[in-house]
Amino acid sequence: MQLLGGVTDLGNLDNLDTVSQQISQAKTETAAANEIAHGTLWNIASKAPVYGDDITTVQGMTSVVDSLVSDSVPQFMNVLSTLKSAQLSSGDGQLNLQPILEAQKNIATANQSLQQQVQKYQQLPKAHIGMVKNAYATGNTQLTKMADKVNQLSGTFQILPDFLGSDQPRTYALMAMTTSEERSSGGLIGSVGVVTTDNGKIGIGDFRSNGEYIPYGAGDPTEDEQRIFRQWGPLNMSFDVRDLAVYPDTSRSAEGMRAIWQRTPWGSNTQLDGVLMVDPVFLQELTKISGNVTIPDGTVLTGDNTAEFLLNKVYVDYPVSMQDALFAQVAEQAVGSMFSNIDLAKLTKVAQLMGSMAEGRHFSMYAFDETAEKTISDAGFTAQTPSSEEHPQVGVYVTEQNPSKMGWYIHRTSKVTRSTCGNDGSQTYHVEYKMTNTLENSQIGALTSYILGSGGQGVEKTLIYAPAGGSISNLKISGGSVTESRQETLNGKPCMRAMPR
Known part of the structure; x- marks a missing residue:
């Protein structure tokens, strides 16, 4: 398992050859371990009551690791090695898409194989013996980390060529959200830029x-959206560009953006191919990769302070007239x-x-081409x-009803605990x-009404959706001034709505 950890260290690609050699050498060892674990005595022991599950788990662990080392991981490493030797930059800020197009199928195949093996690992029987439980838990952590990183890489490789205009130029609206004023999909849209892509x-x-x-x-809201977000206040959504992230689904934000775009002088004669929605957390993480941003007054925004600056300090230290321009520059x-x-x-x-x-919904995208x-x-x-069972x-999904920038001070946490697991596979959580x-009374005097809104309170309209194919029961709300929740339907999907008084 420790060897597979090298596969997830994609930030250090100088060791690709070393890791590939180690994996090749490990094939013999994992194959031998798998053969031993599936020997006659082990197979007999696996039938024993209770502790037979531990034997079955060990057998499953060796089988998965053997499959990973002999098949899935070598496929993935071959893709990386090929890309490492390819010329990915065409100069002048252009990405050479051909190596990515050639790698798409292979990385998708390797990812599918890897995900299947990790899923098989996670479905092994629950162990009872401490040593087996610990080994399983350690392996699960490493495999899950590897599976997540490979899946992220594979997913991005599938969408990059189309996004970057491999077959034709594309135009996207870049919708910059400030989550300091929460909306269901992120935050109030402060500004919109135009992203063009053409062959990388x-x-x-x-x-x-x-304001422009x-x-x-407005972005042509449906009857459900009008009822939930406008007719039922206390804050009545305008559905103009500021409130397009009020929809939980990016598709609706995109459709609303296109409707407005087509009415503007700058957009009426330009086809909009899709939208990108970004927030300050995404921009901060980008600066870690692409480099710092220096704004006109000399302040340097880095991979550590960009989010706080855009979500709070810009509202505290800069006039309203400068805020959108600073966000746009970053x-x-x-x-x-x-x-x-x-x-x-x-x-x-x-x-x-x-x-x-x-x-994490810090970045989302939608294309109008099906x-x-x-x-x-x-x-x-x-x-x-x-939508996935x-x-x-x-x-x-939370929408702030107090016009303010209080989202910086509203901390949200969640805790999920499995309660039951039925014989039919159904589960209850x-x-x-x-x-x-988290805003202290002592801080209020130093902040403007632009940040505090009405009294520095968070007033949150909340929509709650059950998992696809599931349901919600025994919903209880406490600790705040809210009405009782009620069942709703938003664009064909049932949800629960909790409203502030």
Whole structure:
């Protein structure tokens, strides 16, 4: 298992040859261990009551590791070795897409094989013996980490060529969100830039503040969206560009953006191919890869302070008239340099970042071309309400009802505990979701009403979705001024709505 840890160290690609040699040498050892664990005496022992499960678990562990070392991992390492020797940069900030196009199928095949083996490992019987339990837990941690990183890399490789205009130039709206004013998909849209891609080259610019888009109307909300987000306040959503992230599904944010885009003088004659939604956390992580950003007053934004600056300090230290421009500068420089001076090390970092940020809803994308969007959605880059029974999730979506920048001070935590597991495979979980206002009374006097809104309180309209194919019961709300929850339907999907008084 320790050997497989080298596969996940994609930030250090100088050791690819060494890891490949070690894996090749390990094939003999894992094959021997697997043969021993499946010998006659072991097979007999696996039938024993209770502790036979421990034998079965050990057999399963050796079988999975043997399969990984002899098949899945070598496939993946071969892809990396090929890409490492390829010319990935075409110069002038352009990514050479041909090696990625050639690697797509192979990395998808390796990823599928690897995911199947990890899933097989995770379905092994629960061990009773301490030594086996510990070995299993350690292996599960390492395998899960490896599976997540390879899956992120594979997913990004599937979407990159289309996104970067391998077959035709593309135009995207880059929607910069401030999660200091929460919306279901992230935060209030402060500004929108234009991203163009063409055969691996990315261009970014034409950032406009939300104020420039407001005169061109709303994003065509549905009746359900009108009822839940506008008719039922206390804050009535405008559905203009500022509030397009109020929808839990990126597809609806994209459709609303396109409707507004087509009415603008700068967008009416330009086809919009899709949207990218980014928040300050994503931009901060990009600066770690692509380099610091220096704003006009000399402040240097890094991979450690960018998010705090854009989510809080910009509202404390700078006038409103400068805020959108500062956000736009950071977004333009960070996103614009994602694929500049690219090599395999940077490419894998960007790929994994896009995957992990999409999982956390710090980054999302949507394409209006159905074929391209299916690839993007399958790779997990289009945020949406729970839709997969295979990968169950509970959806909790918060929209701030106190016009403010209080989101920086509202800390959210969740805790999920499995309660029961039925013989038919059904499972019951207890889910606890907690929002805490961390703003101290002593801080209020130093902050403006622009940040505090009305009294420095978080007033959260919350939508709660059950996992796909599941249900919610015994919902209890405590510790805040809220009405009782009620059952709702938003665009064909049932959910629970908790409203502030």
